[in-house]
Amino acid sequence: MAFGWIDEQAEARRRAGLVRTLRPRPARSPLLDLASNDYLGLARHPEVTEGAAEAARTWGGGATGSRLVTGTTELHGELERELADFCGFESALVLSSGYAANLAAVTALAPFGSLVVSDAGNHASLIDGCRLARGTTQVVPHADPDAVRKALGTHDGPAVTVSDTVFSVDGDAAPLAGLARACREHGAGLIVDDAHGLGVLGDGGRGAPHAAGLAGDPDVVVTVTLSKSLGSQGGAVLGPAAVIDHLVNAARTFIFDTGLAPAAAGAALAALRLLRREPGRAARAREVATALHTRLTAEGLSAVRPDAAVVSVRAPSPERAVRWAADCREAGLAVGCFRPPSVPDGVSRLRLTARADLTEEQIEHAVDVISRNR
Incomplete structure (x- = not known):
């Protein structure tokens, strides 16, 4: 039987108490x-839900295509400019999810022959980005800049370090300043996922990289999600304009994916403006x-x-x-x-x-x- 092995895995999950089920919630x-x-x-803030509704009324229910074809609206550009400005970066690129943003950043910035140094506690989306990247990945102990420094010292060529800023399991923060120093000693880039930092850490919620004094640095790239503090859906990559231009041309989860729905972009933009005011x-x-x-x-x-x-x-x-x-x-x-x-x-x-x-x-x-x- 073609999928008979699924029954065996289901039984193993049941015995281990690891069965997962969907539980639809009411409105x-x-x-x-x-x-x-x-x-x-x-x-559910009225300004955020109205931002979604107005965007849907104006632009329709979907983006209608990939960002490079018909999926980029003026609203997407507005969100990217304001998000980059708020977080202190030169440029931003909005994608359909935070997961897609992480895959885009890691795969496009870790070419063949490069080294990717990945924290052992990283989110699954960063791990999958490392697996899909053409570079070689080395996993290092959790939140350990010295381990990163040692790993980078073994490689002669392009390299990036990849880490969450706030780890989703225990909520502990990465030592961003120490990671940046370790990377700079070896001319490596730093890619950090600020999904759990945006809206919570930094001046007025500008994020963990902003709090660590790394916002806008030329060797730092940040990914964020629009689905947590901003109450919407989608993701974005923030960084130098040259890096964002490279992602537009090289990141497969950007090039081949339908653009973020206008309603989600409108909700995220409304939430971002509300956070600025409050x-x-x-x-x-x-x-x-x-x-x-x-x-x-x-x-x-x-x-x-x-x-x-x-x-x-x-x-x-x-x-x-x-x-x-x-x-x-x-x-x-x-x-x-x-x-x-x-x-x-x-x-x-x-x-x-x-x-x-x-x-x-x-x-x-x-x-x-x-x-x-x-």
């Missing part, structure tokens, strides 16, 4: 949401993360100190993590549940989103539910 859920990536609470949202997201961590650890739980808006709570096993998350859901609280193979260290955990729009009462309720159902 209006009664659950308190600490599971999504809506860090600033903008996904920069305190970024600080509030960090305050909520700190409050969750402080109160959960006071309850005796093993929670990782957050550097941004992700709060990770360790669970004793994959099965217990699944049951814990289910019990929280039954008590009216939605939390994320990370298990192998999604976690690089094999440790299962609950993953909480600290949203800027959470009230003190909601924070207390979340801590109570999580601690009672441990």
Whole structure:
């Protein structure tokens, strides 16, 4: 039987407690949401939803083609200019997802004969970018600039280091300044994914590279997603104009993919403008993360100190993590549940989103539910 092996893998997942299922959510859920990536609470903001609606009314339901054919509207150009300006970079390129942005940046900037140094804790999209790149990849220990320096020292030729700025599992921040120094000692470029930093870190949410003083540097390229702090969908690559021009001509996930839908571009642009006007949202997201961590650890739980808006709570096993998350859901609280193979260290955990729009009462309720159902 052609696909008989699928049944064997399904049974292995079932025995290991690693079966994943889709759970469609209603338009209006009664659950308190600490599971999504809506860090600033903008996904349903009236200005953001109207930005999406107005863009759809003006440009239609889809981009109609790839960016190089009919898929680039004036709205896409406007979003790229404002996003680059906000984050402090010379240029930007919008793609259909953050995943596509990471594949574009890594594959187009790691040609044959190059070395890609990749952090062991990187997101799957960066890992897949390394696998698809024509260069050779060397994985180094997590958040270790000295390991990066050592790896780069073994190669004579083009090289890039690839890292998340904030790692999605535990919410810890990469040592960006140290990584940049290690790269510059060897003339290597630095590609960082700021999916969990944009809107949360830096002056008014301008991102982790901006906070580290790397924004606009000629050897730094940043990828972002529009689906987290900006409450929309899509991704972008930020960097020197020459790099962005190269991606337009060489990045396959840009050239051969349909452009980002106008509604998503309109929503992201509206959210970005709102964040400019209300920069305190970024600080509030960090305050909520700190409050969750402080109160959960006071309850005796093993929670990782957050550097941004992700709060990770360790669970004793994959099965217990699944049951814990289910019990929280039954008590009216939605939390994320990370298990192998999604976690690089094999440790299962609950993953909480600290949203800027959470009230003190909601924070207390979340801590109570999580601690009672441990």
